[in-house]
Amino acid sequence: MGVGGGLKCVKYLLVLANFIFWLCGLALVIVGILVQVALHKTFMIHDASASGAPIVIIAIGVVIFFIAFFGCCGAWKESYCMVTTFAVLLSLIIIVEIAAAITAYVFRNKISAVVQDSLTEMITNYHNGTDEFKKTVDHLQEDLKCCGVNSSSDWKNFKPDRNSVPDSCCVNVTTNCGSATMTDPVKVHQKGCHDAVEALLKKNIQWVIVAALVIAFLQIMGIVFSCILMRGIRSGYEVM
The missing domain is CATH 1.10.1450.10 (Tetraspanin)
Incomplete structure (x- = not known):
């Protein structure tokens, strides 16, 4: 028994949100690779710690890429188990992103x-x-x-x-x-x-922070939609 009414709208919004997550994950992977190349080829930065940020960006991008695909399938199929798993994984990703942001802030002066x-x-x-x-x-x-x-x-x-x-x-x-x-x-x-290289790196970091905030907002909305859809799916099971 499929969901209906307003929940069907939530379902499609969650599918759309996951498609955006999928694109964001792909974008993060590309950005991480470009930053890594810029640091180690264009700027000749060989400090191992400098690789931390782009590697984290790439890793998060890959995880979001696959989680979004998983969530999209779960929402489309109206699978309570898949949607629940998606919400839990997305919550964990947000926690990791917050930890990464705090770490970046702490080590910001090392640039x-x-x-x-x-x-x-x-x-x-x-x-x-x-x-x-x-x-x-x-x-x-x-x-x-x-x-x-x-x-x-x-x-x-x-x-x-x-x-x-x-x-x-x-x-x-x-x-x-x-x-x-x-x-x-x-x-x-x-x-x-x-000073020129430092200013350029900080400018790029600012854009990364803006992108991260946008993605975080979308992720929170994704969790909200997931919880609403989970409740609707579970109600449908109880009615059956």
Whole structure:
């Protein structure tokens, strides 16, 4: 015996909500992968702790992806057991997300130290790095219009004259434009990459937080709809 009236509307809303969850789970997996690639390829951040956030995002995305599919099937089939399991699992996911948010807040100030260490390592390994590594570093400096970690002086060991920087530090990038121009603000960017990278990471984190809040709201609504549907299904069993 299927549910009817207002409960049928709740059923379809739950199916729709789960479809949105499914998309959100897929989006989280994609975002987590992009963040991981950005941290370890574009920004050359090798600190293991930096992988924590994107890995958690990917893991939550995968779990939501499968739970949403499970909940959608349960709602469509009007299975009390499946809908109940879905509500319980979704509640556990919210608890994990809250724990992850608290952890991210506690360690929020570590971003600066991780960026500092990673950029310092980037400059140290520039000479012995592969062509791909050097291109990545150059693209970073060109795109963010910065030079070195805290200033262009961080490249003092780049050449024997201790006054040259990579051409990617130049305001107008041309061949050998960085030779003997380290402290020339007209030709070379004097601002280091640390603040620019940190600001970019924090900006992306803000978008992740906004997305997390939206998903959390949808998840809470999903639990509410699940409880209403569970009650309706159980009432139907009792009538039968």
